[in-house]
Amino acid sequence: MKTWTVDDVMTVKVVCARVDTPYREAVDLVMGRHVDALPVVDEQDHVVGVVSEADLLHKIERSGVDDRPRLFESRRHREERAKAAAHTAGMLMTSPAVTVPAGTPIAAAARLMVAVGVEHLPVIDDRGHLAGIVSRGDLLKVHLRPDADLVADVWEMLRRVPGADEKSVEVSVHDGVVKLSGRLERRSATLTAVALAAQIPGVADVADELGYEFDDSAV
Incomplete structure (x- = not known):
């Protein structure tokens, strides 16, 4: 990215x-x-x-x-x-x-x-x-970036998240707001995905609609 x-x-x-x-x-x-x-x-x-x-x-x-x-x-x-x-x-x-x-x-x-x-x-x-x-x-001006460019950057960042791929996560962007939906194995992975998406220049907000199978936050 x-x-x-x-x-x-x-x-x-x-x-x-x-x-x-x-x-x-x-x-x-x-x-x-x-x-x-x-x-x-x-x-x-x-x-x-x-x-x-x-x-x-x-x-x-x-x-x-x-x-x-x-x-x-x-x-x-x-x-x-x-x-x-x-x-x-x-x-x-x-x-x-x-x-x-x-x-x-x-x-x-x-x-x-x-x-x-x-x-x-x-x-x-x-x-x-x-x-x-x-x-x-x-x-x-960074917030004038096309939504399609932001989608590409989000997917590039999601490569760092275990289990995050096109089968488990859906990414959409509208007016700079990223929506992440789908389901990952661990809650920590969903938190990482949201945090990484929020760091992308031009992202105004992240709507977290990710679910998870196991809550590992207490581990």
Whole structure:
């Protein structure tokens, strides 16, 4: 079974900025290219930061606000005030950028996004150069896989389950939901079958309708 990685879903023609890219140009890139994050790269195409739509909005959000430093100022307020006054991508960007290497499984990329609270991950090659960018929406593309492809992957996974074959198990998939029905010899085998099917990229859920002859869970 194919292991889905960020390489399969990432955007490879990346719209990016330089450290000295002016604020207005960064806005033009975001609006004109219909992107919501700009990796910032140096002369060697190494990612040094990321400018998001949220970063760009600080200047508008804080327009007309008294932005003089406060005596007891939170770190967040200080950063927002600095970005509102920024006039280049280097001043706006979040740095260091959270990146992933090419070949990272999409599940690992999704966990990293959630853990650090970002919506985009620049993808770097083995030399540290920008190779692409992946968004949360890109990771969801795996759930657009045809049901027929999922059926094939389920059968490939079921080869690891003792006694699971076309005579004992029936597999069907509808809108990404896998239904396993039939009967196996041991309950542990049915649990393994369900667990393996659930791990397949693009599977939304598994309906377990498998029976068994012997409950070996207490053994």
